[in-house]
Each structure stands twice: as C-alpha cells, then as structure tokens.
Amino acid sequence: AQSVAQPEDQVNVAEGNPLTVKCTYSVSGNPYLFWYVQYPNRGLQFLLKYITGDNLVKGSYGFEAEFNKSQTSFHLKKPSALVSDSALYFCAVRRYNTDKLIFGTGTRLQVFP
Amino acid sequence: DAGVTQSPTHLIKTRGQQVTLRCSPKSGHDTVSWYQQALGQGPQFIFQYYEEEERQRGNFPDRFSGHQFPNYSSELNVNALLLGDSALYLCASRSAGLTDTQYFGPGTRLTVL
Numbered sequence: 629a630q631s632v633a634q635p636e637d638q639v640n641v642a643e644g645n646p647l648t649v650k651c652t653y654s655v656s657g658n659p660y661l662f663w664y665v666q667y668p669n670r671g672l673q674f675l676l677k678y679i680t681g682d683n684l685v686k687g688s689y690g691f692e693a694e695f696n697k698s699q700t701s702f703h704l705k706k707p708s709a710l711v712s713d714s715a716l717y718f719c720a721v722r723r724y725n726t727d728k729l730i731f732g733t734g735t736r737l738q739v740f741p
Numbered sequence: 742d743a744g745v746t747q748s749p750t751h752l753i754k755t756r757g758q759q760v761t762l763r764c765s766p767k768s769g770h771d772t773v774s775w776y777q778q779a780l781g782q783g784p785q786f787i788f789q790y791y792e793e794e795e796r797q798r799g800n801f802p803d804r805f806s807g808h809q810f811p812n813y814s815s816e817l818n819v820n821a822l823l824l825g826d827s828a829l830y831l832c833a834s835r836s837a838g839l840t841d842t843q844y845f846g847p848g849t850r851l852t853v854l
Contacts, residue, residue, distance in 0.1 A: 632783075660840070671745075671831055672784070672845040679840050718783055727774050727835070728797055729843065731783030 630655040632721050634732035641709045642740050649704040649735045651719030661702040662720040662729065663693055672718065678702060689713070709739045743768060745846035747832050753852045754822050762817045762849045766834030773815040774843060775807060778829040790815050819851075827853045 631654045641647045653659055660679055664672040676687025683695045693704045702719060716736050720729040746765045754760050766773050772791045776784035786799035790809035809815045813834075819826055829850050833843040 662842070664845070669850075671747075671847040672833075674842050674844060677842055720783075724840075726797060727772065727789045727843065728786040728799060729774075729776075729784070729833075731785075733781075733783050 630721060630723065630730045632719050632730055632732035634717075634719055634735045636735050637733075638736045638738060640738045640740065643711050644708050647706050647709045647713070647737065647739070649717050649719075649737060651702045651704065651732060652700050653702060653719070653721040654700065655721050655723060655730075657723055660722050660724060661693075661695060662722075663687065663691070663702075663704050664718045664720065666716040666718065666734075675704070675717075709737075711739050711741055713737060714739045745770075745832055745834050745844055747830075747846040747849050749849060750847070751850045751852075753854065755854050756822055756824060758822050758853075759818065759820045760822060760851060762819075762830050762832075762851070764815045764817070764832030764834075764846060766813050766815070766832075767844050770834035770836050770844070771813050772835050772837065773809060773813065774833045774835075775815070775817045776831040776833065776845075777801070778831055778848070780828070784831055787817070822853045824853050827851060 633652045662677045663675040678695045686692045719732045748763045774789040775787040778784040789797040793809045804820045806818045829848045831848045832846045835841045835843045
C-alpha cells in the first residue's frame with residue numbers, strides 16, 4: 629500500500645534561517661513525488677515535483693527538495709526562510725499509472741520575524 | 742489564463758440532503774480529479790474523470806458520484822449527506838500526460854448540520 633509520512637506536525641524557524649520539512653514515502657515501483665502548500669482557506673498550490681532524473685529538484689518561491697531512494701525520503705528545503713512562507717505543507721506520492729495522489733497529514737511551517 | 746475554478750465557495754446543508762459541487766479545469770486540461778479534505782487532514786482521492794467517464798475511484802461510497810461534460814468541466818454529487826461529509830472539497834485538473842502536475846482549485850467548503 630502507498631503511504632506518506634510527515635513526522636512533524638509543526639516546524640518553527642526564524643526568518644533568514646534555512647528550513648527543512650521532512651517527508652518519507654512508501655510505494656511500489658518508481659514514485660512520483662510532489663510538494664504542495666496550502667494557505668488558510670485556500671486550495672493547494674503546487675511547489676515542485678520529482679518524476680525522474682536529477683535527485684535535487686528546484687521549485688517555486690526558492691524551494692527545493694531532494695529525492696533519496698535509499699531512505700525513501702523527499703525532504704523540502706529552503707536556504708533562507710521568509711515570514712510569508714508560513715503555511716501548511718503537504719507531501720504527496722503517486723504511482724506512475726494513476727492520478728491518485730496519496731497525501732501526508734501536513735506540516736505547519738511557522739516562520740518568526 | 743484562468744486556473745482551476747470551483748463553485749460555490751461555501752455551502753451549508755442538512756443531513757439527508759443532496760449537494761452538487763462544480764469545477765472548471767485549467768485551460769488546456771482534460772482530466773479532473775476530486776479530493777475530500779477533512780479538517781486537520783490531508784486530501785483524500787475520491788475519483789477521476791477523463792473523456793466523460795470515471796476512470797479511477799478511491800475508497801468512497803456510492804453516495805459520491807460525478808460527471809464530466811464535453812467542455813471538460815465536472816460535477817461532484819453527494820447524496821444522503823452525513824455529518825461526516827463536512828469537509829473542503831478540492832478539484833484538480835491536469836493535461837493528458839501522466840507525468841503532468843495536478844493543479845488544484847480553491848475548494849468548496851461543505852458544512853453538514
């Protein structure tokens with residue numbers, strides 16, 4: 629069965645510091661991995677995805693993520709956090725032959741000035 | 742270029758009633774998926790429509806049904822509403838390539854009293 633784990637309910641970081649939001653996954657075959665961000669009372673906004681190729685993926689708003697097959701992880705990172713990055717972040721996985729995204733439970737990122 | 746749009750924004754119904762939610766996909770997209778996001782949880786896949794047919798379905802009862810129109814827009818119908826159906830309902834669309842990203846709309850907040 630496919631699953632996604634986001635082990636931290638909340639991550640707190642000071643503005644200007646690097647941030648990491650963790651994600652591990654379980655799926656048979658090659659995974660398609662995604663990060664989405666959700667602001668209050670809003671839908672999900674796409675940040676980045678890994679399909680194949682370079683393990684380091686760069687996305688919107690300065691975010692990047694590293695695919696690690698041996699650790700089955702896809703952690704989201706940003707070198708310098710902004711207060712405006714404060715939001716709910718979701719990691720998701722799907723198999724290559726389906727549209728069904730499996731989401732984690734989300735990690736709330738709080739960036740303090 | 743308009744993104745994914747959904748209507749209505751909010752909806753209040755009582756137990757036992759029926760509801761219809763609407764989605765217009767992003768321009769150039771022909772595949773629509775629906776997700777249910779309960780409070781404090783990640784979205785869960787309901788079903789996907791392509792070429793006016795339901796192609797994939799998640800673990801949701803038959804009370805949840807849908808439709809896709811020739812212009813690729815879609816409806817989600819829920820019959821015999823239960824209190825537990827209260828959630829944010831998200832529509833996502835993508836173009837034909839399976840590696841393509843699903844883009845989400847702002848959602849419809851359904852409250853069942």
